[in-house]
Amino acid sequence: MKTVIVALNSKYIHGSLAPWYLKYACGDDCGQVKVLEYNINDNIEWILTKIVAEKPDVAAFSCYIWNIEIIFKIISNIKKVLPNVKIVLGGPEVSYTPEEIMKSNSYIDFIICGEGEDSFKKLLSVLNVKLRGDLKYQEYPKHLRNIDYRVNSDYEENIEEANIRDIDGLCYREGGKIHYNGKYCIIKDLGALPSPYTNEMLSLMGSNKIIYYEASRGCPFSCSYCISSTFEGVRYFPMERVKSDLLKLINAGVKQVKFVDRTFNCNNRRAKEIIRYVIENSKKTNFHFEAAGDLFDDELIRLLLRAPEGIIQLEIGVQSINTQTHSEIRRKTDINKLFDNVRKLRSKDNIHIHLDLIAGLPFEDYSSFKQSFDAVYSLEPHYFQLGFLKLLKGSYIRTEEQVKKHQYEFREYPPYEVLCNKYISFSEIAELKGIEEVLERYYNSGRFENTLRFIINCFYSSPFEFYKELYLYNLEHGYLDKSISARDQYTVFVEFVEYLADKLSLKESVGESLKNVINDLLKFDFMLTNNTGKLPERINRVTVPGFKDWCRDFLKDESHVRQYLPDFVEMSPGQILNKVKFEIFDYDVAALSDKMRLSDKLQSSGSVSIIDDDKLDDNGKLDNYNKSDNIGKSYDSDKSYDNSKSYDSCRSADSDKLDTSNKPGADCNSDYSLNSDYNLNIESGTTADNLMLPEQRRVIILFDYSNQHKVTGRYRYEVLKLKNFL
Numbered sequence: 213m214k215t216v217i218v219a220l221n222s223k224y225i226h227g228s229l230a231p232w233y234l235k236y237a238c239g240d241d242c243g244q245v246k247v248l249e250y251n252i253n254d255n256i257e258w259i260l261t262k263i264v265a266e267k268p269d270v271a272a273f274s275c276y277i278w279n280i281e282i283i284f285k286i287i288s289n290i291k292k293v294l295p296n297v298k299i300v301l302g303g304p305e306v307s308y309t310p311e312e313i314m315k316s317n318s319y320i321d322f323i324i325c326g327e328g329e330d331s332f333k334k335l336l337s338v339l340n341v342k343l344r345g346d347l348k349y350q351e352y353p354k355h356l357r358n359i360d361y362r363v364n365s366d367y368e369e370n371i372e373e374a375n376i377r378d379i380d381g382l383c384y385r386e387g388g389k390i391h392y393n394g395k396y397c398i399i400k401d402l403g404a405l406p407s408p409y410t411n412e413m414l415s416l417m418g419s420n421k422i423i424y425y426e427a428s429r430g431c432p433f434s435c436s437y438c439i440s441s442t443f444e445g446v447r448y449f450p451m452e453r454v455k456s457d458l459l460k461l462i463n464a465g466v467k468q469v470k471f472v473d474r475t476f477n478c479n480n481r482r483a484k485e486i487i488r489y490v491i492e493n494s495k496k497t498n499f500h501f502e503a504a505g506d507l508f509d510d511e512l513i514r515l516l517l518r519a520p521e522g523i524i525q526l527e528i529g530v531q532s533i534n535t536q537t538h539s540e541i542r543r544k545t546d547i548n549k550l551f552d553n554v555r556k557l558r559s560k561d562n563i564h565i566h567l568d569l570i571a572g573l574p575f576e577d578y579s580s581f582k583q584s585f586d587a588v589y590s591l592e593p594h595y596f597q598l599g600f601l602k603l604l605k606g607s608y609i610r611t612e613e614q615v616k617k618h619q620y621e622f623r624e625y626p627p628y629e630v631l632c633n634k635y636i637s638f639s640e641i642a643e644l645k646g647i648e649e650v651l652e653r654y655y656n657s658g659r660f661e662n663t664l665r666f667i668i669n670c671f672y673s674s675p676f677e678f679y680k681e682l683y684l685y686n687l688e689h690g691y692l693d694k695s696i697s698a699r700d701q702y703t704v705f706v707e708f709v710e711y712l713a714d715k716l717s718l719k720e721s722v723g724e725s726l727k728n729v730i731n732d733l734l735k736f737d738f739m740l741t742n743n744t745g746k747l748p749e750r751i752n753r754v755t756v757p758g759f760k761d762w763c764r765d766f767l768k769d770e771s772h773v774r775q776y777l778p779d780f781v782e783m784s785p786g787q788i789l790n791k792v793k794f795e796i797f798d799y800d801v802a803a804l805s806d807k808m809r810l811s812d813k814l815q816s817s818g819s820v821s822i823i824d825d826d827k828l829d830d831n832g833k834l835d836n837y838n839k840s841d842n843i844g845k846s847y848d849s850d851k852s853y854d855n856s857k858s859y860d861s862c863r864s865a866d867s868d869k870l871d872t873s874n875k876p877g878a879d880c881n882s883d884y885s886l887n888s889d890y891n892l893n894i895e896s897g898t899t900a901d902n903l904m905l906p907e908q909r910r911v912i913i914l915f916d917y918s919n920q921h922k923v924t925g926r927y928r929y930e931v932l933k934l935k936n937f938l
């Protein structure tokens with residue numbers, strides 16, 4: 213008997229874990245088992261052809277919200293060309309309503325509910341015996357008659373032992389009826405499962421794919437929207453097994469290992485042991501963990517801050533800062549502690565921080581969501597994920613009582629996203645979707661960091677209001693109807709600033725200065741993340757006669773190379789010029805950027821504070837919201853956590869030709885005063901005739917394109933402030 217386990221991943225870059233666990237759990241009694249991996253962007257006909265070409269007796273599919281609809285299409289067609297193939301489904305998307313699914317999809321033979329390793333193995337053992345016995349009586353379509361099915365003479369004897377009815381969590385058909393024993397499989401002893409990380413798996417995956425890993429199953433928490441909360445307790449894989457698997461992945465040169473543990477740090481002792489192991493052993497493999505932000509203790513934070521740059525990513529769900537929302541979704545989070553911890557973890561750029569918010573939660577109306585957005589934004593995560601509530605099958609939030617209580621309307625098809633509820637309308641959700649899109653394009657791309665900081669600092673009291681304005685601008689100009697290249701997004705931003713200047717009725721001279729500052733900031737951001745040297749349309753370059761010769765002369769001076777580009781001391785100026793670029797700026801954009809710590813501004817202005825019950829009226833509205841009690845205010849940035857300057861903090865150069873006033877360690881930003889009085893809320897219609905902008909001060913910035921930061925993706929740079937040249 214031959215079985216194929218088919219995984220349809222959401223992206224090419226993703227690998228799948230479940231099929232490999234199932235394959236290696238099967239052992240010798242199950243016949244031949246093969247894993248086939250595709251992704252949902254592959255052509256369906258092609259996937260079908262590949263599956264049929266395997267001539268399987270059993271085709272099993274791992275079902276999730278992102279692939280279930282495609283799987284239904286594929287399996288309906290498989291049965292037409294391989295009428296005797298047995299179709300088995302498993303996975304979270306079919307585990308909670310198996311009878312309903314089998315009723316409406318006659319081509320499904322079996323559904324396994326829950327963790328399938330044990331039950332799948334038992335099912336295949338039964339089918340292995342039964343199919344080999346049955347097949348001698350089968351009549352196959354002509355074109356399939358060349359399939360070589362073995363005939364098992366032990367059939368009659370074995371079938372007595374193998375009883376399909378005894379398999380836990382199995383939904384099956386018998387005598388024209390659907391049977392299900394109502395069980396949901398849980399593997400109690402995870403250590404008994406063979407490791408799926410074999411040479412076969414790793415060579416098929418290739419080192420470029422994201423490899424999923426689990427050191428535990430289950431979650432101790434019970435968030436109402438999450439299916440991990442539907443069964444109790446956490447089970448762990450033995451630590452020695454975890455370490456040996458991780459070492460295998462590191463040695464195989466895997467680019468990223470994504471832990472799928474539901475709350476990686478629910479056990480701090482184990483979390484420390486794994487983090488320590490990863491820090492000690494990882495060469496270039498990056499490890500991604502989903503963690504509860506309030507559960508880190510100081511020792512774990514210190515350990516994380518010692519991790520080499522780019523080895524660790526943390527994904528932390530904030531979801532909302534509204535305490536009433538947290539309590540309604542049964543989420544026990546100490547929001548103050550979470551913010552405190554994230555600030556500590558963010559104090560160095562060595563760990564990639566990913567924060568999540570969810571729109572559409574109970575008691576989170578538009579105004580409350582805006583507060584949550586601003587609070588999370590103030591933490592300046594490397595990635596800010598704005599998600600939308602999904603009413604997943606099997607989750608508590610999808611129960612009739614909850615749906616009724618909060619008046620949820622949601623899509624009946626995957627991914628079952630909320631359309632509206634008692635607190636937020638469909639048009640508000642639609643607007644948040646648009647804001648999510650511009651957040652992806654501008655913030656999460658990491659390509660506009662300094663420009664965004666400047667513009668929000670100067671004009672907006674709320675980052676949310678800025679993104680809303682940017683969204684509306686993009687919407688109105690049709691930029692959301694099509695994909696815009698990364699380069700063209702800079703041009704769109706130039707247009708947006710022109711629109712802003714008009715809207716504020718800025719004096720012509722002020723408007724011009726603003727556009728010039730933005731030009732330099734956009735140029736700076738572009739060159740920090742793009743090494744082509746060709747600037748986007750409408751971003752202007754300062755041209756000075758003789759500049760090319762000056763750059764070459766600068767590099768001929770060995771002391772300069774030794775000081776700024778020590779890795780290149782053996783190279784000629786021509787060779788170095790292939791790896792670096794000099795660019796003239798009218799403003800010292802690096803110093804300007806360093807001045808603008810958005811988190812400080814929002815913290816000190818009280819824009820970021822927890823929303824607790826006291827601030828809500830009887831309807832859960834924020835009418836009397838009083839911005840006080842800043843979140844995580846106990847965090848003292850001067851404490852023992854590493855406060856070393858961030859990667860691209862202000863640097864300066866000195867030599868006899870250079871202005872030496874801004875040596876490293878000096879307050880290199882002292883010339884700029886971005887007075888918080890200029891923080892305008894565009895929505896309020898305030899104008900800014902007297903907008904004070906930084907003074908012009910020409911600088912040359914040297915970009916080193918051989919040196920890219922592993923977390924931010926930005927290239928290293930040096931600011932050269934020259935007295936005599938410019």
Ligand code: SF4
Pocket residue numbers: 431432433434435438439440441474475
């Ligand atoms: S949302 Fe996270 S913390 Fe909550 S139950 Fe699910 S996995 Fe656990």
